[in-house]
Amino acid sequence: MLFIALLITLGLLAALADRLGAPGLANWPARMRLAMALALLLAGSDHLLNPQRYLPMMPELLPYPLGLVLFTGLCELAGAIGLLLPRWRRWAALALALYFVCVFPANIKNALDGLNVAGLPAASWYYWLRLPFQPLIILWALYAGEWIGRPRVEQASWEPVE
Template identity: 55%
Template sequence: MVFFLMILAGTAAATVLGVLRVPTMGDWRGRMRWGLAGALAFAGVDHLMTPDRYTRMIEPFLPFPEAIVLVTGLLEIAGALGLLIPRTRRLAAVLLAVYFVAVLPANVSNIVNGIRFEGLPTGDWYYWLRLVFQVPIIAWTLYVGGIWPRREASRVSRA
């Protein structure tokens, strides 16, 4: 849920910059893209800087939890960059949506195993709500990548 709030904050900042006529902010989809990219970059760097926070989420049967956390952090940073490059935007959005589905087991593990994070609420309600927020994050990702819904201008007329 904090990640979703980071996306919203980044989008708000991009909107302010758009009002100030910063040209790269573009339309709403572009501002939302910057918000998601900023949240991903922040989360990716956090994975690299504080890996111990995330290794607790890795199921015990998976080998090399530190390497998994490192790779996921790098994937988040790469996904953020990929969203900002027009040529790679669609691919990045699809791969990030797959990534967000792939990390669902870690979020479920938090709930089942009672894993709690410093600075976040300790109640189960927060972790269930966090799990629910994966759905709008995936939808947001597909939207800013131009995957869903398809823009009218990109549809081919068969008249």
């Protein structure tokens, strides 16, 4: 839930920056891309700098929990950079949507087991409330990458040309 709050806050700040004349933020996909990239840069860096915070979130059946935490941090950083590169933004957004699907089981585990980790909320309701936001994060990535919400291109007519 902290991640979605960060996305919304950064998205609104990007909209404000557009109002103040910042270039490249004239539409919502651009604002949402920047917001997600910044949020992922923060989250990915935290995964690499403080992996012990994320180890209790890992489902027990997954091998190499430390390696997976570090890998997820690298995925978040790569996704953030990819969103900012026009040539890669659509594929980065698609990969991030898949990534957010893949980490959902860890969110379910946290809701079922609860967490007591420094720097993270201890209340179990937080982790239950967080679950319905995961689809919104997936949709955010797809919209930011312009996989959804793109203007429709009119279909060419198949009528013969005279």
